[in-house]
Amino acid sequence: MYDKKQGNENSWLLLISGKMEIKTDLHLGDAKDILLDIPSDYCDLIFTSPPYADQRNKTYGGVHPDDYVDWFLPISEQLLRVLKPSGTFVLNIKEKVVNGERSTYVIELILEMKRQGWLWTEEFIWHKKNCYPGKWPNRFRDSWERLLQFNKQKKFHMYQEEVMVPMGDWAKNRLKNLSEVDKKRDESRVGSGFGKKIANWKNRDNVYPTNVLHMATECGNKNHSAAFPESLPEWFIKLFTQENDVVLDPFMGSGTTNIVAQRMRRNSVGIEIIPEYYEAVKEKMDSVQLCLFEPEAGYEKT
Amino acid sequence: MYDKKQGNENSWLLLISGKMEIKTDLHLGDAKDILLDIPSDYCDLIFTSPPYADQRNKTYGGVHPDDYVDWFLPISEQLLRVLKPSGTFVLNIKEKVVNGERSTYVIELILEMKRQGWLWTEEFIWHKKNCYPGKWPNRFRDSWERLLQFNKQKKFHMYQEEVMVPMGDWAKNRLKNLSEVDKKRDESRVGSGFGKKIANWKNRDNVYPTNVLHMATECGNKNHSAAFPESLPEWFIKLFTQENDVVLDPFMGSGTTNIVAQRMRRNSVGIEIIPEYYEAVKEKMDSVQLCLFEPEAGYEKT
DNA sequence: GTTCCGCATGAATCGATAG
C-alpha cells in the first residue's frame, strides 16, 4: 500500500485501497528559499512553530529578538502566496522574557503581517497543563502560548463539527426534565435580547469548543527544543482541513505536524534547515510507513 | 469602629482595634482629570478594567477602536506618575472583533505604553470558564481576556507566597466549591476549623501558580453585576500588596476592586465618570460598612 | 440545615436589512 516515489528520496506516497493517495514531501533547506518552489494557492493549512527568538545565537536557528520580525517577514510573504484563499495559517509562538520584560517581537509581527496583507482573525490560547517547573522572584511559570490565526480572506474553510467536545456536567441535571418555560422562552421574550431554545439541547451531547485549548506538553522529546504535542496540530488539521487537503510546516523540527497530517490522510509539505532534524524526520517517516503495513494500524479499514 | 471622615462625602474610614485605619476614597469624574489631584508615587497597585473599545458611540464612554490608544495614553501617563516605583499596574482588557478580524488597539497600546516609560513585565491569561455563548461560521466563543502587567522598574514588590495553591486534585476540587463567605472567614478567623485546614495545606504541598488564571464570571448576582469576579482583583491584591498599601482603580465601574481592597485591609482610590455607577458604589460602600458592625463579619477579630 | 433544581444573565458576533 505504501510506495516511495520513484527518483525522489524526499517524498512518501501512501495508497489506501487504491483510492486515495497521500503524499508527504520533506525538504532540507531554508524556508525562505524552499518556499519559492511551492506553487501559489497550494496549501489549505499552514501550521508551524518557528524557532523562538534567543539572545544567545547558539541554539536552533537562533534569531535575536531585535531581528525577529525582519527575519520572519520574507517567509510570511511566501506563506501568503502559497496559501489557498480559503486556507488558514496558524502560528504557534510565544515571546521570551528579555531583561525582565516580555519582548514585543510577536505583537510587532502581527502588525507587520497585517500590513503584508494577512488578516489577523483570531488568537487561540494553548494552555500548557504540565508546564515547566521553576521559580523566579518576580514572575510565575509561563504556562501558555499563542496560536495566532491568520487568513487571506474573511471567508475560509472551517469544519467546526470535527472538534466538538462533550457538554459540561451541568447539562445532565439541567436537561433531565425541561420545564414549560424552557420550551416557551423563545416566543415569550421578544425584544429582551436573549431568547433561547433550551429544548434544542435535549438531544445534543457535544458543544462547540472555545478559543482556549488545554493540552499537556510533550515530555519525551529531547532532541528538539520546540516540540508540541501531536494533539495540537491534530486539532487544527481537523478544524481547518479535510482529507486529501495539503498541510505545510515550514519549520518542521521534529516533524510532528507532517506525521500527524499523514496519519489523518492529509498531504503535507515539511521544510527543515538543520540536517540532523531533517534526517531524523525522514527516518521517522520510514518507520511510520512500516507500521502502516500492520493491519492493527487501522489504515486499511474503510 | 467605622467612621465616615468629617466633611467628606466620598471617603470611608475603617478603624480596626484602634490600630489600623483603612481609607477608601471615591471620586466622580474623568480619570484623566481626577488623577491630576493624586500625589506622585502614591499607589502600590493599580488594578483596572477600562471600558473596552466599542463601535457604538452611545453606550458607556464608547471609544472607537481607532481612537482607543490616543484616548488611553494621557491616562496611562498619569498612572505612571501616581504609581510607586515598587508598584504594579495590572490592566484587564480584550480586543473585540471588528469586521471579522481581531482589533489591534490592545497590542498597539502595549507598544505605546512602553514608549511612555512602562515596562511590559508579563501577560497573564484570565480563562473565563463560563464565557458568553454563541455560534458563528468562522470563530468559536472567546473565553479569555488579557491581564497585562506593567511596572516602573525591574524590581517591584511581589508576595508570591500569598497566592500559592494547594496541589492535588482533592484540594483543587475542594477549593473550587468554597463560597465567598468561607473565604472571608478564612481571612479573619485564623483559629477556626477551616482556617486550620488551609494552614495545613500551606505547610504541606503548596505550589506556586502559573500565569493562567481560571475564574468564572459572576452573572447571577442582581445587586452587583460586575465586569469581573471578586476573585480576580483579590488575587492581584494579594500578590502585589500588603495590608495598609494603596490600591487604585481609575475605572471603578461597579466598584469591585475597591470593595475587595477594603475587605482585605488595603486603602483604595476609585474613580468613576458615570454618576449612576458612582452613586451605586457609594451605596454599596455604606452597606458594606454596616455589615462590618456585625461580629459575624469577623472584622473585629485580631 | 442540606440538597436539589429552576432560571436569569453574561465586556459576543454574524448577516441581513434599513437609512
Add this chain to the structure above:
DNA sequence: ACTATCGATTCATGCGGAA
C-alpha cells in the same frame, strides 16, 4: 459604498426558593 440597527445563535454558573 458605508454605517447603524436587529434578529438569531449559544453555554455555564451561581443564586434563591423549594423539597
